[in-house]
Structure formats: C-alpha cells, structure tokens
Amino acid sequence: MNIFFILLPRFSSRAILIKMSKTIKLKRGFDINLAGKPDKKISSSTPSETYAIKPTDFPNITRPKLLVNEGDTVKAGSPLLYDKFMEDVMFCSPVSGEVVEIKRGEKRKLLEVKVLADKEIVYEDYKKFSPSDVAGLSREDAIAAMVKGGVWPNIIQRPYGLVADPSSEPKAIFISGFDSNPLAPDLAFQLDDKAQYFQSGLDVLKKMTSGKVHLNINGQAEVAQVFSQATGVEINKISGQHPAGNVGVQIHHLDPINKGDIVWTVTPYGVAQIGQLFIEGKYDASKLIAVTGSEVKDPAYVKTYVGAQVGKLAGDKVSGTNLRFISGNPLTGENVGQEGYLGFYHGQVTVIPEGDYEEFLGWLKPSATKLSFHKALGLLSFLNKKKEYVVDTNTHGEDRPFVVTGAFEEVLPMDILPTYLFKAILAEDFDDMEALGIFELVEEDVAICEFIDPSKHELQKLLRQGIDLIKNN
Amino acid sequence: MKALQNLFDNLKPNFEKGGKWEKFYTLYEGHRTIVFAPDSTTSNTGTQIKDAVDLKRVMITVVIAMIPALIFGMWNVGHQHFIATGEEATLLAKFGIGAMKVVPILIVSYAVGLATEFVFCVVRNHPISEGYLVTGMLIGLIMPATIPLWQVALATIFAVVIGKEAFGGTGMNILNVALTARAFLYFAYPGQISGDVWTYFGDKQPVDGFSGATVLAYGASAVSNGTDMMQDMAGHWYDGMFSFWNMFLGIIPGSIGETSVVMILIGALILVFTNVGSWKIIVSVFAGAYAMGLLFNAVGGNSYMMLPAHFHLVAGGLAFGAVFMATDPVSAAQTETGKWIYGFMIGILTVLIRVLNPAYPEGIMLAILFMNVFAPLIDYYVVDANKKRRLKRATI
Incomplete structure (x- = not known):
C-alpha cells in the first residue's frame, strides 16, 4: 500500500519514460529543524595542524595493513594503509607532511594515522587525462587509477554499506544531490572549486556500470547548475521531508535492491574528487566543511582537508563549555570530541550542548522549547514548525x-x-x-x-x- | 529541587553494587526517574539527539485522556445512587458518593498493581516500566462501583502476573492487562460483576419498581421472553433512561468509566490528536459494530436483532473498549493494515456476542481479548504480504 506514496506525475507515460528521469514525491518523513544552519559563505579558521585517517570510518576495514611508520614523510595522496581483504584499495593521506602518530586502541586495534601537515601541500603525482581521454578510458584502467589514487573509498556498495569491491559490477550507481539531515550542508556549494571536475567524475562512473547512473536532485529547491546541467545521467527529482535526501530512500523508489543485487552510491564530493584525480592527476582532499550547530556563532563553511581536527574547525566561534563536538550531522554523526578528527565521509561539524542534567518532572512538564515528532501531552513543537530548536544530547x-x-x-x-x-x-x-x-x-x-x-x-x-x-x- | 536531588544522591550508595539494598536498585532508579528525567546522554555513535517524548509521556497522555470519563463516572455513580433511592441531591453530594466508591477502587488497583510490578522488577532486575500508569486507571474504570475491594486486588494481581509479567513485562503481553483483570472477575466471581450490580445503594432501599438492568440486559431478557426490546426500554421505571441521547451522555447504570460516550469521545480526541491511540482502530471498531448491527436489522428474527444499529454504539462498554482498550498498542495489531482488520473484527464480534449469546450480555471484553489473541495472526499476513511484494519485485 505504500506504493501509493509514490505519486508519479499524471502524464508520466511516454514523454518521461523517454527521458527516463523520475519525479518522486515522498509524503512521509520528518524535518528536524535545528538552530545553527550554515550560511552559504566561507569563513576563515586557523588551519588544523594534524589530519587523521581513521580505519574505523570504513566498516569493511577489518585487518588494516599500515604502509607507513611514525616519522615517515608523505605527500597528499600517498597511500597510508590498505585492508588485507581488499589489497588494491589504498587509503591515502589527505595532506603532505610527517606521520606523527599511529594511535591504537584495545587489542592494538588501529584507530588513527595522524599526519602533521606541511605549510604548503605537496601532491603525489598520478596520471593526468584530458576530458576527452577520460571518455576513451577502459573500465579496468579507470578502476586501477581510482583504487591507487585514494578516491575509491568514496564509492559505497549496497547492500551492507561498505567500501565497494572493485571486482564487482553494480546494476546502477546513485548520487544524492542533496542532504536532508538536520543542519546539513548544501552539497553543491560544498563542491566549491571542485565543481569543474564533477562532470568528468560522472563520466568515469558511467564506465563502472552497464546500468544507469542516477543523480537525484531536490525537487523543492533551486538546483545548482553543476547538477542540473550534468549529462549522461538520469536526473531524478525527489521531494519530501527528511529522509528524502538519503540515497537509500531514493534507491528504494527508483530501482530497489533485491537479493543478489549490488548498487553503488557516491556523494557529489566523491564524484568531483574522482573527476579531479583524472583531470589534475592528484588526490585532492581539500573540502569545504560546514561548521554548524546551536553553539556556533555565525555558522558557515570553512576550507580544510578531509580528516581535519574538529575543534580547530570550530575554532573560536564556539562559546560555552560542556559541549558535544560531532563529526557529521546530529543524526548519523559521531561524538569525536574537540580533539577528535573529522570522519572520512563527513562534510560537517556540529556543536550542540551536552544534556547531562536531570530535569524535575521532565517527562511531564509541558514545553514549547523541546523538539518532538510526536504530540504527546505538552509537547508543543508541532505548533511551530518554522521555529529552529536548540536540542541537546539528553x-x-x-x-x-x-x-x-x-x-x-x-x-x-x-x-x-x-x-x-x-x-x-x-x-x-x-x-x-x-x-x-x-x-x-x-x-x-x-x-x-x-x-x-x-x-x-x-x-x-x-x-x-x-x-x-x-x-x- | 537541589534538596531532592541531594536526598536521592545520599540514598544512592545503598542501592549501588555492594550497598545494603543493592537488590532494590531498580526501585531506586524507578522513583528517581519519576521525579527527575534522567541525565543520560546519547552514545558516541548513533543519533546524537533524541526526540523529547518517552514512554512515560505517552502513558500519561492516555491517563489524561481517561480523566473526563473518570470524573463523569464519579458523578454518575452518585447520580445513579440517588435516583435509585429516590432522593434529590446536589452535584456535590453525588460527587461525594461517587468519590467514596471510586477512589478506593483506584487506590487498590494502583497500590496492588504497582507492588506486584515492583516485586517482579526486583526479582527479574528489570527497570520499572510505566505501562501500569495506564493499566491501573483502566482497571478502576471498568469495574462496577459496588465491586468488593479485595476482588479488585485479586484481579489486579492475576492480571499483572499472568497477563503481563509471565510474558516478560511491558511490551511483551499478548492480552490487554486490564481486560485480563476484568475477565478474571467475570469468570471467577460472576456474582459481583454481572447482574444487578451497577447501582450503589449503601444502606438505603431502592425505590419501588427499581431495576438496575443495563440496556444489554434488556436485550437478553427481551430475547428470552419474546418481548419487544424497544418497548421494554421505553417502559423503564425511570423515564427516558434508555433514550439514545441519555445513553450517549452516559447517565445510565454501568461500569464506572464506560457509560458516557461523550466523555469517552473527548478522550478519543486527545488520543487521536496526540497520535497516541490509533484512529484506525477506534473508527473500525465503531464501523464493525454498526455494520453488524445493520446486518442483524436486515436479517431480523427477534427484537434484539432489530435494535437500531446506532444503539449498539452507545450501549455497554463498546465506546470505552474501542477507545481505551482496543488501542493498546502492545496487544493490538501492530501493522497499519492490520489495525483496520483488528478493529473491525472487534466491532463485529462485540455485537455478535451481545445479540446471539445469552450467557454474556456484554461482548466488548471478550471480543477484544479474542482479537488480542488473533492480532499476531493478522499481522503475520500483513507482514507476509510485505515480504511477498519484495520477492515479487526481485523476479520482475
């Protein structure tokens, strides 16, 4: 019966089938409206001194093999480690500099490889292609370049949500062009100067599947040109409340995963980074990170590299004590602490108050300041959906x-x-x-x-x- | 507040590991979290923020929704008392009598039920759950005002132990706990919960010609005597007692909270608006009962079968059951499609039992318990359909 919620346009048949793009309106969901959304501007911050790659960000790294030791110097794009069960896929350094610490946890589990960044980033040289060469490249050669050049972990495989297996072929590839999570960054704005490589990235990805590459854009907002003018892909319009921006929800309505199917998903940033590897011949991990949350003054974007230290990104824009520093958004992010490092897939840092306090009759008191999807006794947030709520971690x-x-x-x-x-x-x-x-x-x-x-x-x-x-x- | 927090903090070492009351930690925690919402925060991974609602707030919402029916019930117990004894009385006097009968029942239900829960929480070492907030009130509201308190206590213990804790506690029970209590009394002590038990006399004598029969009893007797039910009802000793609107308002004899459809509908509005009770179940119970009533009208046979279908909606405990019992999320069907079927079947069965089964004048209790048992089966097929859709998709 849920199929009723997919309302295809009335004249869906011919015209749209030829274009093959779909418009999907989702009726169910819930937008979590929090205070501290990022402004579309880039603000300055003291750069992070150290950057880390965390094997724990990748669920299928089970036996990481280190390629560097403490004290080694690396370039941006130099391989730092790989997994025993996926030997070809290199996890590369986001910056150039010295490997200063290899942090291990219980049972010597590898937690972080930290690199102290040079003032001026030096890049490992990979093979350059002109956009027309990219078109002529074979699938095998493209994969070989990607797994070596550090961009492969951008490709996630479903089922299971793992770094894709380079020897598999997906039935389709999905890219969600918007993020509907609370305080989410604008994914097109976040591409910044990488936008020019986005199309090349798509061209590479098209080689990966005999099926389609789906680029899903927000049906309720103005769409950046970098997405709307993309060619060679299906552009689908998705609208609805969160989780409409989740690629999993989009796949479910476009081309669901059945037993035995494999699909890949990539973020727009990942697509652009792939494109850049081919066009510029370098693994460029520079990234615009949205610094968000109710405890951040003037939330906006800062330019840094993948794996930056979270506290540094927030810098002096954060006031107060007893705060939680989250790498990622408040729904799926991780509490890494002020000293912790940004997760590989995360495009935002969120700072919200900790909620470690008792509240007298907190379960009973009516409240207009607490956010709830429900309307049970005294929870009044449904009255004011426009209001931005400050939510702590209680x-x-x-x-x-x-x-x-x-x-x-x-x-x-x-x-x-x-x-x-x-x-x-x-x-x-x-x-x-x-x-x-x-x-x-x-x-x-x-x-x-x-x-x-x-x-x-x-x-x-x-x-x-x-x-x-x-x-x- | 600080003082209270300090008090709890001072007591805490006694309940922690190694303390002298270590075994009772769950009771300590249960009480502290009632006074203070806990200071627990989200884990390092997973959602970093949580919705403001918790089970306590959900449960208290249901309790609030029952308050109109409770207050009306108290008044009605007094009102029925004074009309049966032929006296004029003030609003306050009626309330007084009602409160005198109703409050002790509620106290017994809560005290005995919670004590039983606490014993299980300590023995099983699981946290005190707030489910009993609702159950305690429900048990009180579905008793006749004249019920002996020891029976309330016994039924409560039976319901909590056999109906709930035997299955693993809140969230695990198959049958609605409050109805389990009522069913226990119904079969163990029928003399105090059926027949002429609905009106409280105290030490006074009823007026001449008094009859404490409910509408449903009128139906049963009309069938066995072959008389016309509507005429019998019109001939009630108290003029206009069983007119449709009087029944809708609930100024009739019956269990404490079940008589007033108006007050129950106010509760229903609260439940539906807050989304705590499923409107699908409420609507489908009424729809099922009405449809079955119409079907009987069409078939005919005796005067009970010819009772206008809308009378079924205001008679007996149908409304109360539909709004507060059938919607219990744990014992009801849990799939959205399943809720329609579950509710509709409850409605049908209620009227079926009322009209065709002379031994049980009221059908809603047995109908809900019966459908509680069938709810997992309904869900099984709804879930199975979901699985089949997924499989079918794969083979296209």
Missing part, C-alpha cells in the same frame, strides 16, 4: 521495550516495516531479516526512526549488528 527517557506502533512507518518513506525488521535482527532470524528488506538499508536510513523512538533504542547500531550477521553468514 536522551529524554530510558531504554524500554517496543510499545508504540506505527510511528516508524510515518517517518520512513519506504515500503519497509521497521519494527518487524528490528525484531528479526534481535531474534537473529536471517530469513526474516532478508525478507523484510535489510539489504535496502544502512544506518543513516533508520536514523530518523532512532530519533523519534519513544523507547530510546539504538536502532542504527542494531541495524549494523543485523547487517554484520547476514554478511558474515
């Missing part, structure tokens, strides 16, 4: 069994029954997990369910447990 309640029904379905615009899937994972029922659609989901897709859950389950972790179970089965 859980507002304790872990409980599943009680409320039907709420997840209201925020997840997919024909999936989340509660049943979660229960199947808890029961470790492989058949049910598969039948209920675990292949179609990664953590970020259920983040909105985790946010609204009155029983306060950690659903993203639970989903990953299920994915790991089924992957290793």
Whole structure:
C-alpha cells in the first residue's frame, strides 16, 4: 500500500519514460529543524595542524595493513594503509607532511594515522587525462587509477554499506544531490572549486556500470547548475521531508535492491574528487566543511582537508563549555570530541550542548522549547514548525521495550516495516531479516526512526549488528 | 529541587553494587526517574539527539485522556445512587458518593498493581516500566462501583502476573492487562460483576419498581421472553433512561468509566490528536459494530436483532473498549493494515456476542481479548504480504 506514496506525475507515460528521469514525491518523513544552519559563505579558521585517517570510518576495514611508520614523510595522496581483504584499495593521506602518530586502541586495534601537515601541500603525482581521454578510458584502467589514487573509498556498495569491491559490477550507481539531515550542508556549494571536475567524475562512473547512473536532485529547491546541467545521467527529482535526501530512500523508489543485487552510491564530493584525480592527476582532499550547530556563532563553511581536527574547525566561534563536538550531522554523526578528527565521509561539524542534567518532572512538564515528532501531552513543537530548536544530547527517557506502533512507518518513506525488521535482527532470524528488506538499508536510513523512538533504542547500531550477521553468514 | 536531588544522591550508595539494598536498585532508579528525567546522554555513535517524548509521556497522555470519563463516572455513580433511592441531591453530594466508591477502587488497583510490578522488577532486575500508569486507571474504570475491594486486588494481581509479567513485562503481553483483570472477575466471581450490580445503594432501599438492568440486559431478557426490546426500554421505571441521547451522555447504570460516550469521545480526541491511540482502530471498531448491527436489522428474527444499529454504539462498554482498550498498542495489531482488520473484527464480534449469546450480555471484553489473541495472526499476513511484494519485485 505504500506504493501509493509514490505519486508519479499524471502524464508520466511516454514523454518521461523517454527521458527516463523520475519525479518522486515522498509524503512521509520528518524535518528536524535545528538552530545553527550554515550560511552559504566561507569563513576563515586557523588551519588544523594534524589530519587523521581513521580505519574505523570504513566498516569493511577489518585487518588494516599500515604502509607507513611514525616519522615517515608523505605527500597528499600517498597511500597510508590498505585492508588485507581488499589489497588494491589504498587509503591515502589527505595532506603532505610527517606521520606523527599511529594511535591504537584495545587489542592494538588501529584507530588513527595522524599526519602533521606541511605549510604548503605537496601532491603525489598520478596520471593526468584530458576530458576527452577520460571518455576513451577502459573500465579496468579507470578502476586501477581510482583504487591507487585514494578516491575509491568514496564509492559505497549496497547492500551492507561498505567500501565497494572493485571486482564487482553494480546494476546502477546513485548520487544524492542533496542532504536532508538536520543542519546539513548544501552539497553543491560544498563542491566549491571542485565543481569543474564533477562532470568528468560522472563520466568515469558511467564506465563502472552497464546500468544507469542516477543523480537525484531536490525537487523543492533551486538546483545548482553543476547538477542540473550534468549529462549522461538520469536526473531524478525527489521531494519530501527528511529522509528524502538519503540515497537509500531514493534507491528504494527508483530501482530497489533485491537479493543478489549490488548498487553503488557516491556523494557529489566523491564524484568531483574522482573527476579531479583524472583531470589534475592528484588526490585532492581539500573540502569545504560546514561548521554548524546551536553553539556556533555565525555558522558557515570553512576550507580544510578531509580528516581535519574538529575543534580547530570550530575554532573560536564556539562559546560555552560542556559541549558535544560531532563529526557529521546530529543524526548519523559521531561524538569525536574537540580533539577528535573529522570522519572520512563527513562534510560537517556540529556543536550542540551536552544534556547531562536531570530535569524535575521532565517527562511531564509541558514545553514549547523541546523538539518532538510526536504530540504527546505538552509537547508543543508541532505548533511551530518554522521555529529552529536548540536540542541537546539528553536522551529524554530510558531504554524500554517496543510499545508504540506505527510511528516508524510515518517517518520512513519506504515500503519497509521497521519494527518487524528490528525484531528479526534481535531474534537473529536471517530469513526474516532478508525478507523484510535489510539489504535496502544502512544506518543513516533508520536514523530518523532512532530519533523519534519513544523507547530510546539504538536502532542504527542494531541495524549494523543485523547487517554484520547476514554478511558474515 | 537541589534538596531532592541531594536526598536521592545520599540514598544512592545503598542501592549501588555492594550497598545494603543493592537488590532494590531498580526501585531506586524507578522513583528517581519519576521525579527527575534522567541525565543520560546519547552514545558516541548513533543519533546524537533524541526526540523529547518517552514512554512515560505517552502513558500519561492516555491517563489524561481517561480523566473526563473518570470524573463523569464519579458523578454518575452518585447520580445513579440517588435516583435509585429516590432522593434529590446536589452535584456535590453525588460527587461525594461517587468519590467514596471510586477512589478506593483506584487506590487498590494502583497500590496492588504497582507492588506486584515492583516485586517482579526486583526479582527479574528489570527497570520499572510505566505501562501500569495506564493499566491501573483502566482497571478502576471498568469495574462496577459496588465491586468488593479485595476482588479488585485479586484481579489486579492475576492480571499483572499472568497477563503481563509471565510474558516478560511491558511490551511483551499478548492480552490487554486490564481486560485480563476484568475477565478474571467475570469468570471467577460472576456474582459481583454481572447482574444487578451497577447501582450503589449503601444502606438505603431502592425505590419501588427499581431495576438496575443495563440496556444489554434488556436485550437478553427481551430475547428470552419474546418481548419487544424497544418497548421494554421505553417502559423503564425511570423515564427516558434508555433514550439514545441519555445513553450517549452516559447517565445510565454501568461500569464506572464506560457509560458516557461523550466523555469517552473527548478522550478519543486527545488520543487521536496526540497520535497516541490509533484512529484506525477506534473508527473500525465503531464501523464493525454498526455494520453488524445493520446486518442483524436486515436479517431480523427477534427484537434484539432489530435494535437500531446506532444503539449498539452507545450501549455497554463498546465506546470505552474501542477507545481505551482496543488501542493498546502492545496487544493490538501492530501493522497499519492490520489495525483496520483488528478493529473491525472487534466491532463485529462485540455485537455478535451481545445479540446471539445469552450467557454474556456484554461482548466488548471478550471480543477484544479474542482479537488480542488473533492480532499476531493478522499481522503475520500483513507482514507476509510485505515480504511477498519484495520477492515479487526481485523476479520482475
């Protein structure tokens, strides 16, 4: 019955089928309206001194093999490590400089490889191509250049949400051109001077699949030229509340993942970085990062490199104490602390207040300042959807069994029954997990369910447990 | 507030590992989190922020929704008392009598139920759940005002232990807990929960010609005596007692909270507006009952079957059951499609039991319990359809 929520335009048949692009309007979802959205401008900040690559950002790095030692000097784009089970794919240094620390955790688990950056970044030289050469390049050669040149980890494979296996061929590739998460950056603005390489990146990706490359743009907002003028791809318009911008939701409506299917997803930044590797012959990890959150003065973008230190990005724009520094957005990000480093896939830093306080009768008092999807007694945020809320990290309640029904379905615009899937994972029922659609989901897709859950389950972790179970089965 | 926090902080070491009341930590935590929303924060990975709602707030919303029915119920207990004894009384006097009967029932229901829960929480070492906030109120509202308190206590213990904790506590039960309590009394002590038990007399005598029968009892007797139910009702000793609007307003004998459809509908509005109760279930229960009523009208046979269908909607506990019992998310169907089927079947079964089964004048309790048992089966097929859609997609 959920298929009713996909409202194809009335005259969808011929004209649109020839163009093959789709317009999808999603009825369900919930926009989390937080204070501290970034302005579309670039502000200055003291550059981060050290940058880190964190193997923990990539779920399928299980046996990392280091290629450098402490004290080695590296260039931007020099390989730092690879995984034993994916030997070709290099994880490269975002900057040039000296490897100053190799941080390990329990059982010597590799946590961070830190590089102290040079003042002037020097790049490892990779082979350059003219845009017309790119067109003539074979798939194998393109892959070989990408896995070596550090851009490959931009390609995520579904099911499971892992760095793609270079020996696999996806049935299609999906790029979401907008981010609907709270405080999300503008993905086109974030391309900055990389925008010129975006089309070349698409041209490379087109070689990767005999299927289609889908570029999904926001149907409710003005779309940047870099996306609207892209060629050789299906441009689909998606509109709706969060998680409409999640590529997983888009795939579900465009060309869903069935058992045995493989699709790849890439962010626009990743596409541009791939293009740049071919055109400029370098792995350029420079990135515009949105510094957001209610505790940031004048939230805007800062120019830095992948793996920068989070506290440095926020700099002196942050006031107050007892804050949480999040790499990423408040739904899917990670609390890395002020000293921590930006995650490989993250395009934003969020600073919000910690919520480690008790509140007298907090479960009972009416409040117009607390944000809720629900309208239970005294939660008045539904009255004012335009208002930007300051939300801290308090859980507002304790872990409980599943009680409320039907709420997840209201925020997840997919024909999936989340509660049943979660229960199947808890029961470790492989058949049910598969039948209920675990292949179609990664953590970020259920983040909105985790946010609204009155029983306060950690659903993203639970989903990953299920994915790991089924992957290793 | 600081003082209270300090008090809790001072007590805390006793309840922590190694403290003298270590076993009772869950009780300590349960009470502290009622007074103060906890200071827990989100983990390092996963969502960094959480919605302001929690289960406590969901449950208290249901309790608030029941308050109109409760207040009206208290008044009505007093009102029925005074009309049955033929006295004039003030609003306050009616409330007084009502409160005297209703408040002890609620106190017993909450005290005994919570005590039972606490025992299980300590033994099983699981956190105190807020589900009983609602159950305690429900049990009170579905009892006749004349029920002996020890029976309330016994039924509550039975319901919490067998209906809920045996299955693993809140969220795991198959049957609605409050209805389990009522069903227990219904079969164990029928004398105090069926027949002429709805009106409280105290030490006074009823007026001449008094009958405490409910509409449903009128129906049953009309069928067995072969009389006309509508005429019997019109001939009630108290003029206009069983007119449609009087029943809608709820100024009739019955369980404490079930009589007033108006007050229940106010509760329904609260539940539906806050999205805490499923409107699909509420609407489909009423629709099912009405449809079955119409079907009986079409078939005919006896005067109960000919009872205008809309009377079924205001008689007995249908409205209360539809709004507060059938919508219990744990024991109801959990899929959105399933909720329609579940509710509709409850409506149908309620009227079916009322009209065709002379042994049970009221059908809503058994209908809901019956459909509680069937809800997982309904969901099974709805979930299965979802799985099949996914499979079918794969083979295209």
